[in-house]
Amino acid sequence: MSLDLVALALLMGAVTYPSRALPILAPGIERLPPRALEYLRLVGPGVLAALAAVSVLVVREGDAAPTLHIGIEFAAVLAGIAVVRWRRNVFLGIAVAVIAVALVRAIAPA
Amino acid sequence: MVVDALGMVVSASAFGLVYGLAARQGGLSIVEMLAMSVFVLAGAAQFAAIGLIAQGVPWLAILLLTALLNARHLLYSAALAPWLAGRRRLLRAAMAHVLTDEAFGLALPLFQRLGRADVPGYWLAASLIVLPWMAMNVVGYVGGQGIPDPGRLGLDVVFPAAMAGLAVGLVTGRRELTAAVVGAAVAVGVGVTLVPAVGIVAGGLLGPLAGLLVPARAAGDAGAAAAGSADHPSPHGDDPQVGLAG
Numbered sequence: 001m002s003l004d005l006v007a008l009a010l011l012m013g014a015v016t017y018p019s020r021a022l023p024i025l026a027p028g029i030e031r032l033p034p035r036a037l038e039y040l041r042l043v044g045p046g047v048l049a050a051l052a053a054v055s056v057l058v059v060r061e062g063d064a065a066p067t068l069h070i071g072i073e074f075a076a077v078l079a080g081i082a083v084v085r086w087r088r089n090v091f092l093g094i095a096v097a098v099i100a101v102a103l104v105r106a107i108a109p110a
Numbered sequence: 111m112v113v114d115a116l117g118m119v120v121s122a123s124a125f126g127l128v129y130g131l132a133a134r135q136g137g138l139s140i141v142e143m144l145a146m147s148v149f150v151l152a153g154a155a156q157f158a159a160i161g162l163i164a165q166g167v168p169w170l171a172i173l174l175l176t177a178l179l180n181a182r183h184l185l186y187s188a189a190l191a192p193w194l195a196g197r198r199r200l201l202r203a204a205m206a207h208v209l210t211d212e213a214f215g216l217a218l219p220l221f222q223r224l225g226r227a228d229v230p231g232y233w234l235a236a237s238l239i240v241l242p243w244m245a246m247n248v249v250g251y252v253g254g255q256g257i258p259d260p261g262r263l264g265l266d267v268v269f270p271a272a273m274a275g276l277a278v279g280l281v282t283g284r285r286e287l288t289a290a291v292v293g294a295a296v297a298v299g300v301g302v303t304l305v306p307a308v309g310i311v312a313g314g315l316l317g318p319l320a321g322l323l324v325p326a327r328a329a330g331d332a333g334a335a336a337a338g339s340a341d342h343p344s345p346h347g348d349d350p351q352v353g354l355a356g
Contacts, residue, residue: 053297
C-alpha cells in the first residue's frame with residue numbers, strides 16, 4: 001500500500017491550517033471597534049451566499065475557463081431557499097432542491 | 111441546530127462518498143485518502159488535489175492551489191473569533207482544525223441564537239460533518255463502483271442548497287440580506303472572470319462591506335448596530351438555560 005502522498009496531505013494541511021486558525025488565535029479580536037465587529041457579523045451571510053452561488057452558477061470543465069451556467073440546479077436552489085424562508089427548515093429546503101433536480105433529470109436527461 | 115445539521119450530514123455524506131470513489135480512481139491508497147481527510151479536511155481542495163496528482167502536477171503547485179482554495183476559511187475564522195475570545199488558546203487551536211464550510215454554517219447561527227459561544231455545540235456540529243464525511247470516504251473507496259451516478263440523484267445540488275439555506279438562516283435584516291446578495295453577485299462575477307475560489311473570497315469580503323453601507327433600521331439590524339447587543343459576541347455569557355439543540 002502506497003504512503004507517498006501522506007506527506008503531501010500533511011503539507012496541504014499545513015498550508016490550510018493558518019487560514020483556519022490565525023484569526024481565532026489572534027489576541028484582542030474582541031476589542032475591535034463596533035464597526036469591525038459588525039463587518040465580521042455580516043461575513044456569515046456574505047460568504048455562505050458566495051459559496052452557494054459559485055457552486056451552482058460557475059462551472060469549470062478541466063482546464064477550460066470558468067463559465068456561467070444557469071440551469072435547473074439554480075432554479076432548484078432558489079426553490080430550496082424559498083422553502084427555508086417559509087418553513088425555517090434547511091433540511092426541507094435541501095430535500096426540495098434535490099428532488100426537483102432528480103425529477104427534471106429523470107424526465108429530461110441531458 | 112439538529113434539524114439543520116441533518117442537511118449538513120446529507121451533504122457531507124454525499125460528497126464524502128464521491129470523494130472516496132474519486133480517490134480510488136485517482137490512484138490513492140486508502141491510507142492516503144484518509145490522510146487527506148484528516149489533515150486537510152476541505153472537500154474542494156481534496157477533490158482538486160486528486161485531479162492534479164493524477165496529472166502529475168508538482169507538489170508546490172498543489173500546495174499553492176490548496177492555500178488559495180482554502181483562503182475562505184480566514185473569513186470563517188475571523189467571524190467566529192470574537193465569539194471565542196477568552197477561551198483557552200489550545201481549545202481554539204483545536205477548534206480551528208475542524209472549521210469547515212458546514213461547521214461554520216451550523217456554528218455561527220447557533221452562537222447568534224444563543225448570544226454566546228457554545229463550545230460543545232461547535233464540537234457536535236463539527237462531529238456531524240467530519241464523522242459522516244470520513245465514513246463515507248471509506249464506503250466510496252471500497253464500494254463506490256456499485257453506487258449510481260450521484261448527479262442522476264440530484265446530489266450535486268446538496269452542497270449549494272445547504273449553504274444557501276444556512277445563509278438564509280443568518281439573514282435577519284436588510285444588512286445581512288445586502289451582504290448575502292452582493293456577496294453572491296460578486297462571487298459569481300469574479301468567479302467567472304478569474305477562478306471560482308477567488309470569487310468566493312471576493313464575495314465574502316465585499317458582501318459584508320456592502321451590508322455595512324445599509325443604514326441599520328430594520329429590527330435585525332438595529333440590534334446589531336448597538337455594541338453589546340445580543341447579536342454581538344458575549345464570550346463570557348454562559349446561560350445554562352439555553353440548550354444545544356436550539
